[in-house]
Amino acid sequence: MHLQSLATGAAALVEDGKGILAADETAGTLTKRFEQLKITSTPETRRDYRELLFTAPGASKFISGAIMYDETIHQLATSGKKLVDALCDQGIIPGIKVDTGAKPLAGFQEETITEGLDGLRERLQRYREIGARFAKWRAVIRIGDHLPSEHCINANAHALGRYAALCQEQDIVPIVEPEVLMDGAHTIERCNTVTGRMLQAVFNELYQQGVSLEGMLLKPNMVVPGNNCPRKASVTEVAETTLECLLRHVPAAVPGIVFLSGGQSDVVATAHLDAINKLARSKPWKISFSYGRALQDMALATWLGNNQNCNAAQQAYLNRAKCNAAASVGKYTEALEKEGSRGIAGTHRSEREDD
Numbered sequence: 001m002h003l004q005s006l007a008t009g010a011a012a013l014v015e016d017g018k019g020i021l022a023a024d025e026t027a028g029t030l031t032k033r034f035e036q037l038k039i040t041s042t043p044e045t046r047r048d049y050r051e052l053l054f055t056a057p058g059a060s061k062f063i064s065g066a067i068m069y070d071e072t073i074h075q076l077a078t079s080g081k082k083l084v085d086a087l088c089d090q091g092i093i094p095g096i097k098v099d100t101g102a103k104p105l106a107g108f109q110e111e112t113i114t115e116g117l118d119g120l121r122e123r124l125q126r127y128r129e130i131g132a133r134f135a136k137w138r139a140v141i142r143i144g145d146h147l148p149s150e151h152c153i154n155a156n157a158h159a160l161g162r163y164a165a166l167c168q169e170q171d172i173v174p175i176v177e178p179e180v181l182m183d184g185a186h187t188i189e190r191c192n193t194v195t196g197r198m199l200q201a202v203f204n205e206l207y208q209q210g211v212s213l214e215g216m217l218l219k220p221n222m223v224v225p226g227n228n229c230p231r232k233a234s235v236t237e238v239a240e241t242t243l244e245c246l247l248r249h250v251p252a253a254v255p256g257i258v259f260l261s262g263g264q265s266d267v268v269a270t271a272h273l274d275a276i277n278k279l280a281r282s283k284p285w286k287i288s289f290s291y292g293r294a295l296q297d298m299a300l301a302t303w304l305g306n307n308q309n310c311n312a313a314q315q316a317y318l319n320r321a322k323c324n325a326a327a328s329v330g331k332y333t334e335a336l337e338k339e340g341s342r343g344i345a346g347t348h349r350s351e352r353e354d355d
Helices: 003-013 027-036 043-054 083-090 120-130 150-169 188-208 235-249 266-278 293-303 307-327 334-354
Strands: 019-023 063-068 093-097 102-104 112-114 134-141 173-180 256-259 286-291
Touching: 003 063, 003 093, 003 134, 003 173, 003 256, 019 043, 019 293, 019 307, 027 043, 043 063, 043 083, 043 293, 043 307, 063 083, 063 134, 083 093, 102 134, 112 134, 112 150, 120 150, 134 150, 134 188, 150 173, 150 188, 173 188, 188 235, 235 266, 256 266, 266 286, 266 293, 266 307, 286 293, 286 307, 293 307, 307 334
Parallel strands: 019 063, 019 286, 063 093, 093 134, 134 173, 256 286
Antiparallel strands: 102 112
C-alpha cells in the first residue's frame, strides 16, 4: 500500500482554509436541477456548467479538490483541454465519484444499499490514469420509526470498507461518506444516536479491511433534527452535538472530516461549519467541507444556461467558497456574507447594463 502518498494526498485535501467542491451529480440529478431553472440539459450544457466552476479564477484559494462524475472526467473544456487538466492548472486536485447509486436493499423495505463494487478495481485504475487522485462513495441511511436496521448499517459499512481498501490499493485517497439523511420528523437526539451507530460500524469495517486511516477522509452528515421535526435546533446545539458524536466515534488518526451539506441551505451549512470550528474543545482532525448544492446553488441560479452569465456565476461560486473556507477555520462572519452578496448584486447590475 502507498501509505506515505495516501497520507500526503489526504492532508492536501484538508489544507488549512480550504474545502472540496462536490460536482459529482449524476447526469439525471443535474438534469432535474437544470429543469427546475428551465435550463436545457445536454452533455454540452452540463460540461459548460462544470467548466465555469472548475475555471473560476482564484478558486484554489478556497478549494483544494473537486469531485467529478464519470461523464465529466472524460470531457474536454471548450478550449479542447481536458477538464481534469483544467483543474490541475488551477492547483485543484481532481477526484471522482465511483459508486453507482443507492438501490433497494433486498428484504428490507424502505432501506438501500449502495452498489458499484463490481469491476471497481479496474475502474479505479482507469480513473487514476486519467488523473483522479481521490474518490468518493456515498452510503445512504434513512431514519424512521423502525429504521435503520442493523443489517442496513452493516451492509453499507462493509461496502464502504471494501471501496476504501480498493482505492488505497490503487494509490487513490478514499472519501468515506456515510450519510444519515435529514428527511423526516426525528429529533436531534435520534440523529445523534443513529449517526453514532453508523460511524462505529464504518470504522469497525475500515479496521477489519486494513484501511489506513491516515490516508482517508470522512464525509459525514452533521447531527441535525429531521427537516419535519417540530423542535428546531440552534446553530450552537448542532455544533456541540455534532462534535460530541465525532469525538466519540472517529479515531484521531483520521486527518480530516469534510462535511456534506445534506439539504441544508448554503448559509446554514456555512454557519454550522463555522460554529463547530469555533468550539473550544480540542479537535484531533481538520474539519472542513465537501459541499455540492451549498456551494453551487447561487452559481447555478445566476448562470441559467447562458454563458454570458459565466463571470457573475463564477463570482457567486467564489463568494460562497470564500465564506466556507473562512468557516473551516472558524473565521466566518456576517460581514463576510454581506460582502459577498453585494459583490454578486454589483456583477448582475453591470451585466444587465452590458445587455
